[in-house]
Amino acid sequence: MFPLWPVSFGEQDRMTSGWKIWDFLINSGMSGRDSENSGRDTQVLLDAPIQISKMADNYDSGVDVLPGLLLKRNQNSMVNSKKLEKAEARLKAKQNKKQERDSSKSGNPLVLEEASASQAASKKETRLETSGKNKSYDVRIENFDVSFGERVLLTGADLNLAYGRRYGLVGRNGLGKTTLLKMIASRSLRIPSHISILHVEQEVAGDDTPALQSVLECDTTRESLLKEEKELTTRVNSGRGEGTEGTRLSEIYAALEEIEADKAPARASVILAGLGFSAKMQQQTTKEFSGGWRMRLALARALFARPDLLLLDEPTNMLDVKAIIWLENYLQTWQSTILVVSHDRNFLNAVATDVIHLHSQRLDSYRGDFENFVKIKEERLKNQQREYEAQKQYREHIQVFIDRFRYNANRASQVQSKLKLLEKLPKLKPVDKESEVTFKFPDGFEKFSPPILQLDEVDFYYEPDHFIFRGLSVSADLDSRICVVGENGAGKSTMLKILMGELAPVHGIRHAHRNLKIGYFSQHHVDQLDLDISATELLAKKFPGKTEEEYRHQLGCYGVSGELAVRPVASLSGGQKSRVAFAQMTMPCPNFYILDEPTNHLDMETIESLAKALNAFRGGLILVSHDERFIRLVCQGLWVCGEGTVKRIEGGFDEYRDILQEQFRKEGFL
Structure with missing residues (x-):
């Protein structure tokens, strides 16, 4: 039997917390049954009444109330100590989670886990480094671990990069590829100090420096020599010289000639032009460029600086097809070492001499390009x-x-x-196969009479003297599989927004069927996600009225399952955030999709799954993409955006690639 405790109940909204504590006391052993004398009822007399309303106040405020309620443990206590410890741990976890949510609501930034690396010391390498005798530019990182918070990403791994080779780092989303690059760039993993490293990660800061000069400033040796030469010349011309300036100037001129300083502006200009900067843009200040162009500028600076080890993380995400083809050709002549994370198969086939596969908390190396890696694996x-x-x-x-x-x-x-x-006999281990990724786009298909979506003689501009489109006429139906390509700034994203009705034509007509339901995936989809809450909370906020199981099922259709679904979105990898965006986009079951760079940040297996899902989807599709393989897998029509209009290319991507190669030859890039 249960003891009768005098109870003072507080306000109605505190009842829930009070009953949680009551339920805990019952379940943890205070049921009146003596563990040593099973079957014999024992009453427990407390020294004072328990005020549950006050307990609820303490419970909500995070004060530990339970130990004070329990009898001394050296008496005949009814409490199971192990159950008590577990319950206390659960309560503490709930309190911490509540505090995190409260802090995020109050405007305080969410504190995320941090990456860390550890490495076994090698006495031989330490002696070489200390003595200064290590002149090799090969990178050997042996027996190291990398973690992200409590999650182990790599354990006992080895990474060997031979100087002059180009390595593609591949693996599933969320396994730690980007984290590994950051650990190398920050030298959290030991790398000889004489090896220079450049990691293209952040966009260039916007200021009054012209784009071309921003690139030239990367060569610190050249800049310091030119600065000293200018100061010495000024001193000599003003008559303030000490007589030694002439000798030093001769040394500076020799050094500048040795590094071919006079050719530097031309080399920087070629790199910028290859990445899409016109002659006019090269003279613009960095603050005039958008974030995407500043990332291109960061890539140009890295290519110009020519470090011993160049680290690239998804470099094709910021580039159009034309710039990707140029970068492929440029990197094929790269003299030092490259480690690049990429999910673009064609890019890796063109650039990589070796492939490093991150899986199962280890790194496996393969010689050859990506196709050879797939075959050998x-x-x-x-x-x-x-x-x-x-x-x-x-x-x-x-x-x-x-x-x-x-x-x-x-x-x-x-x-x-x-x-x-x-x-x-050795321990029998089954083959470690990576789980398959499956996407499924729900069908919202019903037959409509065409036209479904159409632009007729549309003119559009943001500024009256600068037309983006003149006389634009395009149309699509529920059988369309159209890819839009073109250089950055040609108006691809603008056209998509006109098609969706987000932007109104200045002249001309947009026609959309009354039953058309469009699902839109933005190139900057992360900006649309609330990063401080979990993926399930995100869907519940966007589409209220469903059960948690329904939200979890929707996320599971795009590979966001288990603990990933309840972690803050900010802690997910780029590819996992993209999957959350897909789950959000498809929740209303659209019958037409407009996708702007949907493959950015997705791993190769997920890109393949996305292609299969789109091919199985019974509805219309228009997408902007730079991923050649993805375009070939999905699209049947190709629109080229540029020069104020959109042209259809009958020969598909092969014809478009030939056109770009011919442009490069005419411009002297090949």
């Missing part, structure tokens, strides 16, 4: 599967003998021998 998996099956069959054969003659005295020695043999 599949062969390895087949061999591992055959070996696993052979070992399993051998074990089963031995076990059958043991089971058959276990109780046969005449075979006792043989059975013992077989048992010892079984114990000595």
Whole structure:
């Protein structure tokens, strides 16, 4: 029987907290049953009444009230200490989560986990580094671990980068590719101090420096020599010289000639032009450029600086098809070492001499381009599967003998021998296969009479003297699979917004069927997500009225399952955030999709799954993409945006690539 406790109930809204504590006291052992005398009822007399309303106040405020309620443990306590500790831990976790939410609501930034790296010390390498005798530009990082908060990303890994080779780092979203680059760039992992490293991660700060000069300033040696030369010349011309300036100027001129300082502006200009900067843009100040162009500027600075180790994280995300083709050609002549994270198969095939595969908390290296990596990896998996099956069959054969003659005295020695043999066999491990990624776009299909979506003789501008489009006429229906390509700034995203009705034509007509329901994936989709809440909370906020199981199911359709669904969106990788955006976009079941750079940040397996899902989707599609393989997998029509209009190319992507290559030859880039 339960003891009768005098209770003073507070306000109605505190009842829930009070009953949580009551429920805990019952479940944790204070049920009146003595653990040592099972079946005999025991009453517990408390020294004073318990005010549950006050307990609820303390519970909500985070004060630890439970230990004070319980009897001394050296008495005949009814409390199971292990259950008590677990309950206290659960309460503490809830309180911490509540505090995090309160702090985010009050405007305080969410505190995220931080990455860390550890590495076993090598006395030989330490001696070489200390003595200054290590002149090699090869990078050898052995037996290191990388973690992100409590999650282990790499353990006991080895990374060997031979100087002059170009490495593609591949692997699933969220496994730690970007984190590994950051650990290398920050030298959290030991790299010889004489090896210069450049990581293209952040956009260039906007100021009054012209774009071309911003690139030239990366060569600090050249800049310091030119500055000193200017100061010495001024001193000599003003008559304030000390007589030694002439000798020093001769040394400076020799040094400038050796590094070919006079050719630097031309080289910087070629790099900028290849990345899409016109002659006029090269003279514009950096503050005049958008974030995407400043990222291109950061890439141009890195290419111009020519570090010993260049780290690139998804460099094609910020580029159009024309700039990607130029970058492929430029990097093929790169003299030092490159480590690039990319999910663009064509780019890796053109650039990489080696592939490093991050999976199962380790790094595996393969010689050759990406296609060769895929071929060798599949062969390895087949061999591992055959070996696993052979070992399993051998074990089963031995076990059958043991089971058959276990109780046969005449075979006792043989059975013992077989048992010892079984114990000595290596531990049987199944083949480590990566889980398949599946996307599914729900069909919102019903037959409409065309036209479904159409622009007729549309003119558009942001400023009256600068037209983006003149006389634009395009149309799409529920069978359309159209890809829009063109240089950055040509108006691709603007056209998509006109098609969706977000921007109104200055002249001309936009026609959309009354039953058309468009799903839009923005190039800057992360800006549309609330990063301080979880993915399930995000969907609940956007589409209220459903159960948590429904939100979790929707996220699970795009690979955001388990603890990923309840973690703050800010802590997810770029690819995982993209999946959350897809889950949000498809929740209302659109019948037409407009996708602006949907493959950015997605790993290759997810891109393949996205292509399959779009091909299976019964509805219309217009997308902007720079991923050549993805375009070939999905699209049947190609629109080229530029010069104030949109042209349809009948020959598809092959014809478009040939046009770009011819432009490069005419401009002297190839």
